[in-house]
Amino acid sequence: MPSSRKTILVVDDEPQIRRVVNHALADDATRVLEAATAREGIDMAAAERPDLIVLDLGLPDGSGADVCREIRGWSQAPILVLSARHSDAEKIALFDAGSDDYVTKPFSSAELKARVRALLRRAATRDAEGSTKIVRDDLEIDLERRAVRLGGSPVHLTPIEWELLTALATHPGRVMTHQQLFTAVWRGRDHGDAQQYLRVYVAHLRRKLESDPVHPRFIFTIPAVGYRFGT
Amino acid sequence: MSRRRRLRDATLWLVVLAVTTAILIPFRAELDKAHITLVLLLVVLGAGAQGGRALGVGIGAASFLVFDWFFLQPLHTFVIANPLDWLVLFAFLATSIVAAQLLHREQESARIAGARADEVDRLATLGAEALAAARAEDALAAVASMIRESTDAESCSVYIAGEQGLRLGAASPASVAASGVMPAPPLVEWVAKEGAPAAQTSGGTTRLGRPGLRVREIARKSDSDVHAILMPLTVRQQTVGVLRLEGGGIAHLDDSQWRFLDALAYYAALGTERVRLAAELANVEALREADRLKDALLASVSHDLRTPLTTIKALAHELGALGDERSQVIEEQADRLNRLVAGLLDLSRLNAGAMPLHVELNAVDDLLSAALQDTEPRLAGRTLVTDLPSDGALLVGRFDLSLAIRVLVNLIENAIKYSSPGTTIRLAVRREESKLLVSVSDQGSGVPAGEEERIFTPFYRPSSERPDAGSAGLGLAIARRMAEWQGGAVTYARTSEGSIFTLTLPAADLKEL
Numbered sequence: 001m002p003s004s005r006k007t008i009l010v011v012d013d014e015p016q017i018r019r020v021v022n023h024a025l026a027d028d029a030t031r032v033l034e035a036a037t038a039r040e041g042i043d044m045a046a047a048e049r050p051d052l053i054v055l056d057l058g059l060p061d062g063s064g065a066d067v068c069r070e071i072r073g074w075s076q077a078p079i080l081v082l083s084a085r086h087s088d089a090e091k092i093a094l095f096d097a098g099s100d101d102y103v104t105k106p107f108s109s110a111e112l113k114a115r116v117r118a119l120l121r122r123a124a125t126r127d128a129e130g131s132t133k134i135v136r137d138d139l140e141i142d143l144e145r146r147a148v149r150l151g152g153s154p155v156h157l158t159p160i161e162w163e164l165l166t167a168l169a170t171h172p173g174r175v176m177t178h179q180q181l182f183t184a185v186w187r188g189r190d191h192g193d194a195q196q197y198l199r200v201y202v203a204h205l206r207r208k209l210e211s212d213p214v215h216p217r218f219i220f221t222i223p224a225v226g227y228r229f230g231t
Numbered sequence: 232m233s234r235r236r237r238l239r240d241a242t243l244w245l246v247v248l249a250v251t252t253a254i255l256i257p258f259r260a261e262l263d264k265a266h267i268t269l270v271l272l273l274v275v276l277g278a279g280a281q282g283g284r285a286l287g288v289g290i291g292a293a294s295f296l297v298f299d300w301f302f303l304q305p306l307h308t309f310v311i312a313n314p315l316d317w318l319v320l321f322a323f324l325a326t327s328i329v330a331a332q333l334l335h336r337e338q339e340s341a342r343i344a345g346a347r348a349d350e351v352d353r354l355a356t357l358g359a360e361a362l363a364a365a366r367a368e369d370a371l372a373a374v375a376s377m378i379r380e381s382t383d384a385e386s387c388s389v390y391i392a393g394e395q396g397l398r399l400g401a402a403s404p405a406s407v408a409a410s411g412v413m414p415a416p417p418l419v420e421w422v423a424k425e426g427a428p429a430a431q432t433s434g435g436t437t438r439l440g441r442p443g444l445r446v447r448e449i450a451r452k453s454d455s456d457v458h459a460i461l462m463p464l465t466v467r468q469q470t471v472g473v474l475r476l477e478g479g480g481i482a483h484l485d486d487s488q489w490r491f492l493d494a495l496a497y498y499a500a501l502g503t504e505r506v507r508l509a510a511e512l513a514n515v516e517a518l519r520e521a522d523r524l525k526d527a528l529l530a531s532v533s534h535d536l537r538t539p540l541t542t543i544k545a546l547a548h549e550l551g552a553l554g555d556e557r558s559q560v561i562e563e564q565a566d567r568l569n570r571l572v573a574g575l576l577d578l579s580r581l582n583a584g585a586m587p588l589h590v591e592l593n594a595v596d597d598l599l600s601a602a603l604q605d606t607e608p609r610l611a612g613r614t615l616v617t618d619l620p621s622d623g624a625l626l627v628g629r630f631d632l633s634l635a636i637r638v639l640v641n642l643i644e645n646a647i648k649y650s651s652p653g654t655t656i657r658l659a660v661r662r663e664e665s666k667l668l669v670s671v672s673d674q675g676s677g678v679p680a681g682e683e684e685r686i687f688t689p690f691y692r693p694s695s696e697r698p699d700a701g702s703a704g705l706g707l708a709i710a711r712r713m714a715e716w717q718g719g720a721v722t723y724a725r726t727s728e729g730s731i732f733t734l735t736l737p738a739a740d741l742k743e744l
Contacts, residue, residue, distance in 0.1 A: 014538050017538060017542065020542055024545065084537040087587060106540035106543075107541060108545075109544075109545050110548070196592050199594055199597060200594055200625070200627055202597075207596075214599040215600065221597045223636050224632060
């Protein structure tokens, strides 16, 4: 980035929504660009290289998942999807296509700002990825030595639990779909009904890491879609 | 049989008898009495077979006299010398009469069988026509015209009983229908209501029957003066319509015509029933189409409403930043409208059985943590306590996580809404046999007595609640249907402290992992 000023691209065919997003996000440190169609949005994303893209799902000239996939082909900018109503299948398709988060209409300005801030923060820390140690609160994951410590004490994980934790923890803040997790852990090997037990493996992992499994600090459930590590 | 033909037959057989006698006379010395009676008996049987019972008996009597006169000693007198000859003579007479009688009976049953075969034939044809008619109204019209033809009536009308009263379903000739005897005459109404037959004389007298009485019994009381007869049409003890016959030959129906009319009336009853069912089917189709439209409309409305609601909320928020406190009310109302539309859409999908369902193996931890994450920021001074099994066992079940979360969130929201700040809400999970029980108990005022089941009906509001309390009364109705949709349940019970709502879900057993 030549300047520290962030650029956010809003792709939405409704001028009122573009105005709302613009008003909520634009400030001294952020400039907001607007596009009204999928085509225009993709062109502008390619030309302006925004730091974040807010994408409406109900565009007249293209499905949201296709736009996500196209942008993801050459950009790592976080994509926040706006939608009036998602079915579970649509949500999963969006995450599999590379979107990072979604907000359901009608959303509040505060909610939108919080999501955008979280996505930008996460994108900024992405540069730190590649280190061999992940630390969050009192949880330490040593990728090199394959060791987990909680509050200083070692935690014993089974091989599958270890794979699950590293798949989640190396994508902090990012929603991992069930399919993505399954692929990461089993790497395409056929494990019969392992996929249907994925949620149970995560529950066991959570029981080992979280002091209160119904108030998790590390692994959050995204209903019907998957899991997310960290906020 | 005509009088002329009878006379001709009688003459013919008398001639035959005379000729036979003339042939026999020259040989009477050589012939035995038995031979003569056998020959004469043949003549009697011939007469009976061809001319009927009366001729048979007549020729029998004539032969009796001929036998006595020409063949019994002393000849040419009716005096009988040998007493044994009386026996021969009377045996001959009795044989003749019995033979004629038997012949007659045979012929009669053959004739009846023929007539019956004819009736069956016509009924079969009618049945086939009625079944083949594409439109139920056409089938009924075919029955009406068949009834008119077979009874020689001037007109035949069939009225159909429906929810909006009686209407003319078919008439023969068709001009009767065109001339429009609408609405149904009062007597037709009476017949439909009472399920009893009635008749009218040409003098204007009306005779009313009792239910179960046959119309012919009433018609007979009017002698030959019947002008119109009305009979109820029943299918499975239900009066489905009324058959009305007027004028023409209905005053002179014979037994077989009455019987035939009864059979045809049953066809007419089935015809009216078919018309009614066809109308009902069309109605059901229309309702289903309306349901589809309603669903599509709700989906589209709920989708299209959210974009303007987002704008409204955002603008309200901006106004709030400028210090206008009313903006908060606008935001709240926008959220309420959104919830209402979403609720209506959910309800219509659940009612239509069109709610997408993804039943998977899920841990209860996921259900509780997601529901708590959603509701804990809204406790507003209430304490929420979670009770998990004390042995730390991981509970799993087969259910749709998204839907189960929505049910549980609704139960917790309900507990918040109907309890006061400072009280405790308790969320507990346990397994009982093949079921997972997730219960939410509060220290609120509870459901008014007598309304324990009504709270699960759509648009329910507690009788004590103000009408503007901000709830559409859809939450629990949707919650229960969503639970049932995945094989679970939502139940309510009163506790000493307040209410307890329990979400039941199918439990699952874990294999060794």
